[in-house]
Amino acid sequence: MNYRIYAEYWYLDALVENNWDCYVLNDYEAIMPLPFVKKFGFKFIVQPIYCQQLGVFHQDNFSKETFQLFENKLHRNLVRAYSFNEENTEMFEPKGKKRVNQIIELDQFHFENYSKMVQRNVNYFTKQQLVIKKNDKIEPLLNFKIQHRNHFVNIPYYKKLLTVLNHYKFLDIQFVEDEEVFGFVCFMKSKNRVFYLDSATSQTGKDKKVPTGIINEMLKELKSKKIIFDFEGSSIPSISKFYNGFGATIRNYTFYSNLNI
Secondary structure, eight states: OOOOGGGSHHHHHHHHTTOEEEEEETTTTEEEEEEEEEETTEEEEEOOTTOOOBSOEEOSSOOHHHHHHHHHHHHTSEEEEEEEOHHHHHHHOOSSEEEEEEEEEGGGOOGGGSOHHHHHHHHHHHHTTOOEEEEOOHHHHHHHHHHHOSSOOOHHHHHHHHHHHHHTTOEEEEEEEESEEEEEEEEEEOSSEEEEEEEEEOHHHHHTTHHHHHHHHHHHHHTTSSOEEEOOOOSSHHHHHHHHTTTOEEEEEEEEOSSOO
16 A cells, blocks of 8 residues: 555644545555645635645555546645655556655665765764764754744644654654754654655754754665655745755655645
């Protein structure tokens, strides 16, 4: 069965509380979670933040005809934003626009796949002999995030997600400090994927190549395992280039909306 942590009931509850429905085939042979918001008496299907891919999650030998029953039922709703997962996109080609995710299949990971710039930054980070530490304390991370964020972050919403992930032991926070914190990276671990969830870095941390160093160590730790490292992609060219520098490959998922927004 194709799987994403995004479709776990507790994960959806953390993001949208009980504001989600689910289409189910027979005895859970397939499911399709549908997060929604209500506005002016109408229900709109909306993909929440920190939830890149949903769609149909199914067992093996799932037919295109059955998939289309799910897809057609979705189309009867007011859909502001909904994303089908990579497997749905590859196997069934749902209606919508293809978007880019960036992943590394870790059983095929090689340091030589890094760009020259990433290799230089990894070597620079290593020569400084900085120590990567782990921490399950969320509050210090949030305070650092507030001080060094470069875009808007809904801190209470973000804190709720991190707290739930920490409760279920799916959160891995790694950071670098030397008298002061230079930066951290949050990884989200699930059955067969490790997600690059978030990071924050001071200017000193950027100069010391802290995010690159932490990601490199995680990739080395998981090397050769049948696990996917998932960057979750980005439409921002500089961020996408950063991910590509680690040798990430492209996987498409499908974004669908039937509203002009």
